[in-house]
Amino acid sequence: MAIPKILVVDDDMVAAELLSEVLVREGYDVKITTDGREAVRLGEKEFFDIVITDLKMPDFSGLEVLKAFTLASPSSVVIVITAFGSFDTAMDAIKNGAYDYMVKPFRIDEIKSKVRRCVEQQKVLSRSSGEEVPPPPPFKTIIGSSPMMLEIYKTVARASSSDAPVLITGESGTGKELIARAIQENGPRSLMPYVVVNCATFPENLLESELFGHVKGAFTNALTDKRGLFEEADGGTCFMDEIGDMPISLQVKLLRVLQTSEIRRIGDTASRTINVRFIAATNKALDELVAAKEFREDLYYRLHVVTINLPPLRAHLEDVPLLVEHFFRKAVSKTKKDVRCISKEAMEVLTSYHWPGNIRQLENTIERAIALTSNRALMVSDIPLELMHRGRPDEGELKSLPTLMEVKLDYIEKVLRETGGNQVKAAEILGVDRKTLYRLLKKPKY
Numbered sequence: 001m002a003i004p005k006i007l008v009v010d011d012d013m014v015a016a017e018l019l020s021e022v023l024v025r026e027g028y029d030v031k032i033t034t035d036g037r038e039a040v041r042l043g044e045k046e047f048f049d050i051v052i053t054d055l056k057m058p059d060f061s062g063l064e065v066l067k068a069f070t071l072a073s074p075s076s077v078v079i080v081i082t083a084f085g086s087f088d089t090a091m092d093a094i095k096n097g098a099y100d101y102m103v104k105p106f107r108i109d110e111i112k113s114k115v116r117r118c119v120e121q122q123k124v125l126s127r128s129s130g131e132e133v134p135p136p137p138p139f140k141t142i143i144g145s146s147p148m149m150l151e152i153y154k155t156v157a158r159a160s161s162s163d164a165p166v167l168i169t170g171e172s173g174t175g176k177e178l179i180a181r182a183i184q185e186n187g188p189r190s191l192m193p194y195v196v197v198n199c200a201t202f203p204e205n206l207l208e209s210e211l212f213g214h215v216k217g218a219f220t221n222a223l224t225d226k227r228g229l230f231e232e233a234d235g236g237t238c239f240m241d242e243i244g245d246m247p248i249s250l251q252v253k254l255l256r257v258l259q260t261s262e263i264r265r266i267g268d269t270a271s272r273t274i275n276v277r278f279i280a281a282t283n284k285a286l287d288e289l290v291a292a293k294e295f296r297e298d299l300y301y302r303l304h305v306v307t308i309n310l311p312p313l314r315a316h317l318e319d320v321p322l323l324v325e326h327f328f329r330k331a332v333s334k335t336k337k338d339v340r341c342i343s344k345e346a347m348e349v350l351t352s353y354h355w356p357g358n359i360r361q362l363e364n365t366i367e368r369a370i371a372l373t374s375n376r377a378l379m380v381s382d383i384p385l386e387l388m389h390r391g392r393p394d395e396g397e398l399k400s401l402p403t404l405m406e407v408k409l410d411y412i413e414k415v416l417r418e419t420g421g422n423q424v425k426a427a428e429i430l431g432v433d434r435k436t437l438y439r440l441l442k443k444p445k446y
Contacts, residue, residue: 004119005046008032009039009053009065010081014439019052021432022108023115036060040068048076050118052111055082055089063092070097077118081106087142087153091186094157103150142175142182143326146316152179152308159306160186165258167243167303168281170310173360176281177241179308184237189277192236195229200242208250209266218267230263230274237277243303244284244295255299278303313355313362320351320362327363328378331370339370342378349380353387412440 006028010016016032023030031048033039037060039053051069055062062080069076080093083104093101100114142153159166160183168176177196184194202210213228230238240246246254257263258278262271280303289295313320324347332339355361369382380388412430419425427437 003027003029004049005029006031006050006052006115007039007042007048009036009051009057009062010034011054011057014436014442015054017436017439019111021436022112025431026112026115028115036062036065039065040072043069043073043076047073050115051076051078052115053078053080055080055093056084063096066093066096066098079111079114079118084145086145087149087182090150090153091157094154095160095186101150101154103145103147142178143323144316144319145322146319148311148316149319152310155306155308156182157186159183159308161188162306163277164305165277165303166279166306166308167286168279168308168310169286170281170283171312171358172283173358174310174312175359176283176310177239179310180237180239180279180281183279184239184277187237187277189236193233194237194239195233196239196241197229198241200245204247204249207247208253211250212253212263212265214266215268218265222267225265228263228265230257230276231272233276234274235276237279240278240280242282243280244282244286244289248294248296251296251299255296255302258299258302313358317351317354320355321347323359323362324350324366327366328370330363331367334367335370337370337373338376339373339378340376343380345380346378346383349383349387409440412437 006023008016008019008023008030010019010032011034013032013034016034020030020032031042033042036053036057039051040060042048043051051065053062053065062082066078066080069078074097077099078097079100079102080098081102081104082089090101099118102111102114142149144150156179166180166183168179170176181194184190197211199207209226209228211228211230213226213231214222215225216222240254257274257276261275262273264271286295286300286304290297290300313323324342328339328342350362350365357364365384365387368384369378373379373382375382412426415426415429416423419429423434423437427434430437432440
């Protein structure tokens with residue numbers, strides 16, 4: 001097999017050269033460019049197995065590079081990297097054909113691993129171009145840029161184009177319904193019905209009628225025929241929240257619907273065919289319910305095709321400032337109050353709390369604070385007292401970890417000290433040429 005060819009696109013020449021050297025040492029044929037348009041011109045002249053492009057570049061963005069290669073060279077695998085991770089950018093990248101999406105600073109081992117997977121994929125890729133995928137419909141942004149949330153965004157983007165059942169798990173208040181709606185709104189059923197069923201709010205006999213419908217005379221007070229929610233969702237999506245609370249007797253009927261795409265109204269003798277995409281959610285551990293014989297194992301595996309595990313907010317507290325700003329603007333808009341900002345001290349309290357009620361508790365806290373404050377800036381005095389006295393559950397203040405560039409520059413300085421400032425010898429020890437070393441020394445650490 002020929003040596004895989006990689007094109008690195010980054011307007012930061014130092015970053016591009018660093019990545020190039022890493023990949024060359026792995027045995028790849030690497031070219032670099034700092035200009036998005038030049039990358040497209042290079043792609044018109046020769047084939048690149050892999051394109052690694054920065055997202056934010058002047059004049060011609062990484063997203064434009066991605067679109068150009070997807071159209072002109074569909075067999076090229078594109079990895080998008082950015083220093084500004086968000087749901088929208090992740091969705092744009094994945095929906096427009098990116099193989100993966102990474103946020104700076106990333107570990108060298110991580111990019112090497114992803115490139116190796118790309119190379120393996122290239123061995124089985126067809127050289128023919130696929131059918132063009134229409135752009136996704138507009139979507140209201142999900143907030144968060146932590147690595148955990150970015151992985152979830154990629155799963156949502158990939159699940160959106162499929163009809164496979166999706167199981168969303170996570171504690172109460174983590175945003176399961178928001179994720180379900182994101183899958184529906186970014187998929188081919190976006191303009192079709194979206195029906196929400198909360199399995200915990202209905203008694204067993206009423207839930208069956210709500211789901212399947214009934215015919216006139218099926219039971220007392222069944223005065224007319226009634227369409228069930230499954231029929232209402234025909235052609236679209238049915239989101240079944242709190243699926244872990246569904247009675248066992250109905251679980252077998254739901255399993256049949258998933259297997260046959262048929263439903264039968266209560267009291268009816270004929271079945272009806274439906275075309276529904278199912279998304280389920282639960283805050284319970286279904287595997288434990290299966291072991292306790294409280295949830296059917298066959299239904300569990302039928303729903304467990306695509307699984308999205310939402311982390312509790314305490315596991316990604318770095319997203320709290322973004323969430324606070326979002327809920328702050330939302331609450332101010334709703335109340336029409338002249339509250340203009342959040343004080344630094346109030347933000348510190350909000351980011352140090354462990355949020356047992358997760359994102360829902362955070363939103364309610366901000367909404368309450370805005371509703372009750374008489375200040376133009378949200379102050380510590382506006383924050384509920386219970387948040388002041390409870391920090392993170394298991395640890396004190398976390399020390400900030402250094403970025404990859406900081407680690408690199410610290411190590412370069414150490415090598416230079418050991419070599420008495422001899423840049424030639426330092427470059428040999430570091431495994432880079434003098435030109436790269438000089439550029440690195442010019443790079444600010446902070």
